[in-house]
Amino acid sequence: xxxxxxxxxxxxxxxxxxxxxxxxxxxxxxxxxxxxxxxxxxxxxxxxxxxxxxxxxxxxxxxxxxxxxxxxxxxxxxxxxxxxxxxxxxxxxxxxxxxxxxxxxxxxxxxxxxxxxxxxxxxxxxxxxxxxxxxxxxxxxxxxxxxxxxxxxxxxxxxxxxxxxxxxxxxxxxxxxxxxxxxxxxxxxxxxxxxxxxxxxxxxxxxxxxxxxxxxxxxxxxxxxxxxxxxxx
Numbered sequence: 001x002x003x004x005x006x007x008x009x010x011x012x013x014x015x016x017x018x019x020x021x022x023x024x025x026x027x028x029x030x031x032x033x034x035x036x037x038x039x040x041x042x043x044x045x046x047x048x049x050x051x052x053x054x055x056x057x058x059x060x061x062x063x064x065x066x067x068x069x070x071x072x073x074x075x076x077x078x079x080x081x082x083x084x085x086x087x088x089x090x091x092x093x094x095x096x097x098x099x100x101x102x103x104x105x106x107x108x109x110x111x112x113x114x115x116x117x118x119x120x121x122x123x124x125x126x127x128x129x130x131x132x133x134x135x136x137x138x139x140x141x142x143x144x145x146x147x148x149x150x151x152x153x154x155x156x157x158x159x160x161x162x163x164x165x166x167x168x169x170x171x172x173x174x175x176x177x178x179x180x181x182x183x184x185x186x187x188x189x190x191x192x193x194x195x196x197x198x199x200x201x202x203x204x205x206x207x208x209x210x211x212x213x214x215x216x217x218x219x220x221x222x223x224x225x226x227x228x229x230x231x232x233x
Contacts (some may be wrong), residue, residue, distance in 0.1 A: 068080045072104055151174055166188045183208065
């Protein structure tokens with residue numbers, strides 16, 4: 001073999017080795033070799049399962065919502081909105097789907113429509129403090145804080161003596177570092193039910209000392225139970 005042939009052979013070997021390393025790096029995720037099909041396989045399987053479920057029972061709001069979430073995560077705004085709206089067709093008070101519709105419109109930069117739809121859902125939730133609270137939490141989970149606050153205030157207007165709702169507003173303002181408003185609702189929640197060590201602790205952090213009674217007050221949850229708010233997590 002000539003010297004030139006040897007050089008060409010070495011170069012070819014290096015190129016092959018480098019190419020192989022690069023390929024492995026591209027296909028390695030968390031130390032395991034994967035290919036493109038494997039990377040998307042889990043989501044595709046979920047979609048296939050949900051679509052099969054809808055073939056069996058199209059009027060399944062949970063399946064439509066789950067499918068909408070997948071499309072939303074993939075940036076398929078139109079498909080996501082379609083599935084969220086199908087969810088609402090079969091479950092009109094599905095507050096997570098309502099908030100998701102507003103979110104997908106925001107993500108699609110359709111601010112005007114998002115505003116109009118959010119206002120419509122908030123008005124619908126005004127039938128009760130419970131619905132207003134749940135919708136508000138759904139908005140908050142999606143980073144739509146202005147709508148969340150509107151819902152929480154609406155809930156408070158409907159049930160100003162609810163411990164649950166006063167606590168919700170207090171924690172909302174704590175997250176916003178608005179201590180003045182947080183204190184107002186923390187104090188009210190504690191007045192309504194002094195058997196709340198966590199509220200006493202939050203007030204303590206704000207420099208307000210209160211004492212949790214040694215004996216439990218039995219009637220403090222009466223209002224929330226009546227409004228069906230006592231089981232809202």
